[in-house]
Amino acid sequence: xxxxxxxxxxxxxxxxxxxxxxxxxxxxxxxxxxxxxxxxxxxxxxxxxxxxxxxxxxxxxxxxxxxxxxxxxxxxxxxxxxxxxxxxxxxxxxxxxxxxxxxxxxxxxxxxxxxxx
Numbered sequence: 001x002x003x004x005x006x007x008x009x010x011x012x013x014x015x016x017x018x019x020x021x022x023x024x025x026x027x028x029x030x031x032x033x034x035x036x037x038x039x040x041x042x043x044x045x046x047x048x049x050x051x052x053x054x055x056x057x058x059x060x061x062x063x064x065x066x067x068x069x070x071x072x073x074x075x076x077x078x079x080x081x082x083x084x085x086x087x088x089x090x091x092x093x094x095x096x097x098x099x100x101x102x103x104x105x106x107x108x109x110x111x112x113x114x115x116x117x
Contacts, residue, residue, distance in 0.1 A: 002026035002106050006095045009111030012085055016115070020080040022095030022108060027076075029053075033098045034071060034078045038091035038113075045094065049080060063089075085115045 008020040020036065035050030049069040050058045057069055066084045071077070082089065095108040 004106050004108040006108045006111040009113045011114040017083045024097045029076045036080045037094045040091050087115050
């Protein structure tokens with residue numbers, strides 16, 4: 001059984017930091033690109049950051065210089081370090097495990113991030 005589970009969301013003031021984590025089980029981790037997306041009600045889910053097995057990273061322009069993504073292949077885990085948070089970063093953040101060969105995605109249930117004073 002495949003499981004993708006996020007943790008680390010919460011509320012923070014503008015300019016603050018949060019670290020999200022995601023653990024994937026039931027998959028061959030090396031076959032999967034891992035990433036973070038976010039979504040607000042009534043809007044499309046948007047890419048935040050993705051990282052390949054070898055460490056190739058793609059970041060959305062809106063988070064470059066503020067967010068970093070990392071991957072611990074020994075623990076089937078990825079992290080999203082979010083610094084200098086802005087109110088517009090408020091969203092539900094979803095972790096995804098994506099197999100680019102068979103076009104298969106496994107999504108976590110999401111974790112809420114709220115940036116507000």
